Amino acid sequence: MGAIWTCWLAVAAPAPADDPASDADERGTMARRVRVRVEPAPAAAGEAQAQADAEHPGFARVVTIRPHQGATPADALGRVLERVPGVRVRSLGGLGQFNAVQIRGSSPQQVQIFLEGVPLSGSFAGLVDLSAQPLEGLDRVEVFRGYVPIAFGGQTIGGAVNLVGRVHDGPPQWSASVGGGSFGTREVRGSGSVALGRSPWSLAASLGYAGSEGNFPYFSDGGTPRIRTDDRQVRRRNNDYDRVLAQLRLDGAPGRVEVSQQLRTTWREHGIAGMAAIQATRARQNELQLRSITRVRVTPGSSRGPELTWILGLGAERRHYRDPLGQVGTGYDDERSWSFDGYVSPRLRVPLWRGATLGIVGDLRSEFVTIDERNTPTDVEVFASGDANRTRTSAGLGVEIDQRLFRDVWHLVPAVRVDAFDHRFAVPMGEGESGDQGRDGRDVAVSPRLGTRIALAPSVHLRGSAGRYFRVPTLFELFGDRGFVRGNEGLLPEKGWSVDGGALYDWRGRLASFYAQVAGFATWSENLIQFVRSGPAIRPINVLGARLRGVEVAVLVELFGQRLDVDLGYTFLDSENRSPEAEQRGQPLPGRPRHEGHLRVGGGHGWGHGWTRFEPRVHYELEVIGGTSLDVSNRYRLGPRWLHGLELELRYAGGIHLGVSLLNLTDRRTTSIVPAAGPPDPIQVAISDFIGYPLPGRSVFVRLTVDGRILMN
Numbered sequence: 105m106g107a108i109w110t111c112w113l114a115v116a117a118p119a120p121a122d123d124p125a126s127d128a129d130e131r132g133t134m135a136r137r138v139r140v141r142v143e144p145a146p147a148a149a150g151e152a153q154a155q156a157d158a159e160h161p162g163f164a165r166v167v168t169i170r171p172h173q174g175a176t177p178a179d180a181l182g183r184v185l186e187r188v189p190g191v192r193v194r195s196l197g198g199l200g201q202f203n204a205v206q207i208r209g210s211s212p213q214q215v216q217i218f219l220e221g222v223p224l225s226g227s228f229a230g231l232v233d234l235s236a237q238p239l240e241g242l243d244r245v246e247v248f249r250g251y252v253p254i255a256f257g258g259q260t261i262g263g264a265v266n267l268v269g270r271v272h273d274g275p276p277q278w279s280a281s282v283g284g285g286s287f288g289t290r291e292v293r294g295s296g297s298v299a300l301g302r303s304p305w306s307l308a309a310s311l312g313y314a315g316s317e318g319n320f321p322y323f324s325d326g327g328t329p330r331i332r333t334d335d336r337q338v339r340r341r342n343n344d345y346d347r348v349l350a351q352l353r354l355d356g357a358p359g360r361v362e363v364s365q366q367l368r369t370t371w372r373e374h375g376i377a378g379m380a381a382i383q384a385t386r387a388r389q390n391e392l393q394l395r396s397i398t399r400v401r402v403t404p405g406s407s408r409g410p411e412l413t414w415i416l417g418l419g420a421e422r423r424h425y426r427d428p429l430g431q432v433g434t435g436y437d438d439e440r441s442w443s444f445d446g447y448v449s450p451r452l453r454v455p456l457w458r459g460a461t462l463g464i465v466g467d468l469r470s471e472f473v474t475i476d477e478r479n480t481p482t483d484v485e486v487f488a489s490g491d492a493n494r495t496r497t498s499a500g501l502g503v504e505i506d507q508r509l510f511r512d513v514w515h516l517v518p519a520v521r522v523d524a525f526d527h528r529f530a531v532p533m534g535e536g537e538s539g540d541q542g543r544d545g546r547d548v549a550v551s552p553r554l555g556t557r558i559a560l561a562p563s564v565h566l567r568g569s570a571g572r573y574f575r576v577p578t579l580f581e582l583f584g585d586r587g588f589v590r591g592n593e594g595l596l597p598e599k600g601w602s603v604d605g606g607a608l609y610d611w612r613g614r615l616a617s618f619y620a621q622v623a624g625f626a627t628w629s630e631n632l633i634q635f636v637r638s639g640p641a642i643r644p645i646n647v648l649g650a651r652l653r654g655v656e657v658a659v660l661v662e663l664f665g666q667r668l669d670v671d672l673g674y675t676f677l678d679s680e681n682r683s684p685e686a687e688q689r690g691q692p693l694p695g696r697p698r699h700e701g702h703l704r705v706g707g708g709h710g711w712g713h714g715w716t717r718f719e720p721r722v723h724y725e726l727e728v729i730g731g732t733s734l735d736v737s738n739r740y741r742l743g744p745r746w747l748h749g750l751e752l753e754l755r756y757a758g759g760i761h762l763g764v765s766l767l768n769l770t771d772r773r774t775t776s777i778v779p780a781a782g783p784p785d786p787i788q789v790a791i792s793d794f795i796g797y798p799l800p801g802r803s804v805f806v807r808l809t810v811d812g813r814i815l816m817n
Contacts (some may be wrong), residue, residue: 152168154610154816160251161251163606165621165658168188176807177289177291181234182235187533189210189657190208190654190656191206192700197318197798203235204234205234207247207262208262208627209654211634213231213578213633214575215265215529216265217267218264220366220399222397222415223396236347236370239315241308241351243268243270243271245266248260250263250604250623251569252264252462254504258573261627266409269550271306279295279296283806284805285765285806286804287317287800288319292313293312304356304357305354306354311348312349318800320800320803321801322340322773322801323337324337342378342388344374345374347372349372351369352366363401368393369392372391375388380798383431384427386426386429393421396417398416411453421438423439425441443474447469460507462504462506463504469497469498471496472495474491476491479542496525500523503516503520511699517555517556523574529544567623572601573599577599599630603626603724607623608621617660618660625656627653628650633645633646647693647736648684659670665709673701674700687737695734697729698732702728717756720753722751726747743775751767760808764805766804774791
């Protein structure tokens with residue numbers, strides 16, 4: 105149930121000076137470096153996307169945050185990511201509740217998430233709670249599908265997400281915002297940044313609070329789907345949360361050295377409401393997270409020189425989970441856990457021959473988790489304390505050659521990573537989970553990959569990639585949480601091959617721009633880890649073989665200087681279970697929709713100047729999901745769902761921003777299950793993303809933001 109961590113850093117590759125494509129390429133690369141250091145990424149989505157496409161051979165999607173901050177709650181990073189083709193966000197229901205991301209039909213554990221070069225996901229759960237990563241302080245989000253740079257590691261079977269922070273530039277800035285909405289949702293935030301005198305250093309700080317009661321109405325079938333007499337509308341209970349986040353960031357560029365230091369502290373207390381039919385009224389969890397991220401980059405004195413980057417991350421987390429009535433899992437629970445992790449990664453880029461750069465990435469990470477179980481279930485045959493100390497150390501080395509041929513007509517990036525894992529999971533007799541079989545062991549994996557881009561014309565590129573990936577089970581999957589999730593200590597590591605290929609079109613004019621991506625993809629997995637229902641809880645199992653394939657389409661249109669914009673995405677996914685069990689073989693994998701589509705269209709226009717300037721904007725959103733199986737045998741399939749949303753914004757004088765967000769306009773709370781056997785009548789159920797956790801109906805959020813620069817001008 106708890107969240108954990110992940111992150112990445114991209115370093116631009118300079119072209120050697122003797123490249124005929126040459127000085128112009130070098131000047132462009134250096135300009136990109138300066139822009140990354142002193143100013144945010146371009147506000148226009150198309151410009152940020154074009155920059156990412158030029159630097160990476162695979163299918164990357166960049167989402168700039170500033171256009172979404174006016175009307176979108178700060179806890180809604182998941183909503184922003186859902187607009188990326190191939191990406192699906194699964195939620196426990198309601199603003200601020202747990203969110204996890206899937207890419208191209210992967211599991212959430214297969215997607216690695218990074219923040220400024222430091223991985224956020226860890227050994228305990230392998231998941232990052234997107235609701236605990238606020239939009240405040242972020243500049244952009246980069247989503248990598250298919251080819252994943254070696255800096256992300258070898259466990260990125262599904263892909264990688266990179267959260268990039270905002271760097272202060274120019275005069276002092278500060279802002280304050282307050283917001284509120286349906287179901288007791290509220291937030292208040294303040295932030296400021298300033299250059300430290302005439303030095304090359306800047307300081308930024310932010311402090312924010314967010315919370316919600318989460319008491320939305322939803323449809324309940326009373327736990328009896330085929331008996332309609334007990335169907336009713338009930339209100340969600342124990343779905344509240346409160347969270348405080350403090351951030352401090354120092355950036356500087358003295359000489360050829362660029363330094364960034366971040367400190368983040370997050371505290372959250374929240375309820376765990378449980379499944380729709382039987383709500384949990386007393387299950388709670390609180391978390392305290394501390395994280396430090398340091399990045400030092402030494403740039404070369406000339407285009408021929410090497411570039412070295414050091415990234416250091418330190419993190420600590422304390423969690424307290426309590427279920428005194430045993431309402432969420434299989435028994436009552438009072439568990440305290442502490443986790444600590446350290447991460448260090450040197451990264452070197454060295455010019456080789458004409459148009460080629462060698463990249464070498466090393467990383468070392470050590471994670472320690474200690475669990476203190478205060479209550480022991482009395483309904484098990486073998487007693488155990490539940491206490492355990494578990495450690496995992498991982499080391500990786502990756503090599504990548506970035507080769508640009510024929511004046512960058514052909515971009516070729518072969519790469520390979522070697523990752524080693526040392527697991528210390530064994531516990532003394534009588535400790536750990538009941539019947540604990542935690543073992544010490546080691547794993548070594550080699551992950552080759554290849555990405556390529558061919559420019560057919562300045563605006564038309566062909567792209568493709570292939571790679572092998574490897575993921576070790578998390579402690580969450582191996583040992584469960586003594587509650588809703590039962591562990592499986594016999595899990596094997598996941599392995600898989602992935603390939604993709606497609607085309608990209610990017611055209612820019614004075615009054616309009618058009619961007620499109622079309623890609624086909626396929627993944628073959630061995631020992632895929634899949635969660636299935638086991639009585640009142642869920643349990644992970646290895647699916648011996650699985651295949652995912654599909655097509656994704658993305659279209660971005662900007663007209664008249666962003667006065668009108670259209671963002672369209674669609675993903676078709678065909679999944680197949682290749683396990684030997686007769687009832688499962690050939691069936692789709694559960695929780696992977698066959699069709700997903702997203703449309704966001706809107707625009708605005710400004711009038712006047714200075715204190716008389718008004719700029720209204722409006723955006724309409726449509727989300728469509730269909731063809732979702734609920735079980736490994738494909739006996740139950742969800743009907744399609746259509747969700748509509750609307751955002752209204754008013755910007756006044758360039759510094760006062762009023763935003764209104766309306767979600768699920770039609771207040772749709774139910775969908776239908778179509779059973780493959782038994783009576784043919786469809787069964788009405790609550791709309792949910794995560795195994796029986798319902799999602800809210802119509803909701804409204806209003807946010808007012810004041811930019812301090814308007815008062816100083």
